[in-house]
Amino acid sequence: MLPVFQPSPEDWPFLRRLIWTILAGAALVVLWRASDLLLLAFGSILGAVMFRSAAHLFERIGIANKHLALALGTLLILALFATVGWLLVVQFGSELSAMLGDLPGTLSSIERNLGSSEVGAAIVEAIRSAAGDEAIASRLGDVVLGSGRLLLNFLIVLVGAMFIAVDPRPYRRAIVLLTPPPGRAAVEHALDQVITALKLWLKAKLVTMAIMTVLISASLWWAGLESWAALGLLGGLSEFVPYVGPAVAMLPSIGLAAAAGGSVFWRTVAGYVVARLFEAYLMTPLVNRRVVRIPPALTLFVILGVGAVFGIYGVFFAGALLVVAYVGIRELYLRDTLGEDIEGVPAKTRPRGPPLRR
Secondary structure: OOOOOOOOHHHHHHHHHHHHHHHHHHHHHHHHHOHHHHHHHHHHHHHHHHHHHHHHHHHHOOOOOHHHHHHHHHHHHHHHHHHHHHHHHHHHHHHHHHHHHOHHHHHHHHHHHHOOOHHHHHHHHHHHHHOOHHHHHHHHHHHHHHHHHHHHHHHHHHHHHHHHHHOOHHHHHHHHHOOOHHHHHHHHHHHHHHHHHHHHHHHHHHHHHHHHHHHHHHHHHHHOOOOHHHHHHHHHHHHHOOOHHHHHHHHHHHHHHHHHOOOHHHHHHHHHHHHHHHHHHHHHHHHOOOOOOOOHHHHHHHHHHHHHHHOHHHHHHHHHHHHHHHHHHHHHHHHOOOOOOEOOEOHHHOOOOOOOOO
16 A cells, blocks of 8 residues: 655644645635626625615615615606616617717817817827728627627626625625634724715715706706706716716717717807816815715825726725725724724724624
């Protein structure tokens, strides 16, 4: 018989470290490969927070049955999503289809209205070089394919959010039980803080999106664009992705305004400038007073970095992910590990979370 391999006692520490290193590397590879799934799971958590926040609204107006309040809150959120989708597809979709259906005429109109200046001519040349027939056909095909995937992932997120919203306790308990016993109270407290921060962030985003929808719609109506309501709605919804979303959502309005010509283009640009100044200097400081304050530069670079690593889904959830990461690091590392006094609440005097829920 061949001798059985038996490591010497002094080799065991090295072998244990090697095995743990391999397992950690394998776990990182699995997480990387499943990054899209993890983002969808986070989206479900975010949706569950939305459903339960809407349910709390019904509870506050007198509906004592929690299951009924949750059902009504879920229906309210789904009705809002359906209304937004219908407005974008019916009103803005027809306008965009007409513009793309007559793309040469649209480009000629843009060239006629902007080509009189050197800057306008450069813009027109860039649009023409990027909008060749084959390139447009390829991009439209990618858009159609991406829209189908986006709709499927949206349905997955909604179903997952409903399951989590019905009873979030098993998921919370699993996170706490995976923590060593000495740190479970801190994790409970951190989870409470993260959920509270997400609720406040979602409320602030909802208020911001509503106000910006009205303001941008009014500006585009004053500018003379026909699809001012749908374009304003698109601009308001884009506030969910800070900085990047509003910049991208502005492009269809600018394109349609440039094609319309006359004073419509300059009125549209002026309307967006006024809307953004109002948002930056008046609305954001008032709406975000109770929300966790994250430096704007950090928000921008995190969104761009998450988008570069995880793609479009990363960009969409980057703001909420940053809130979770920011609050988690603040609670678990700065307060509990380092004992830093943040916002006047030292670690040793901070109220602890409730005992583990059974």
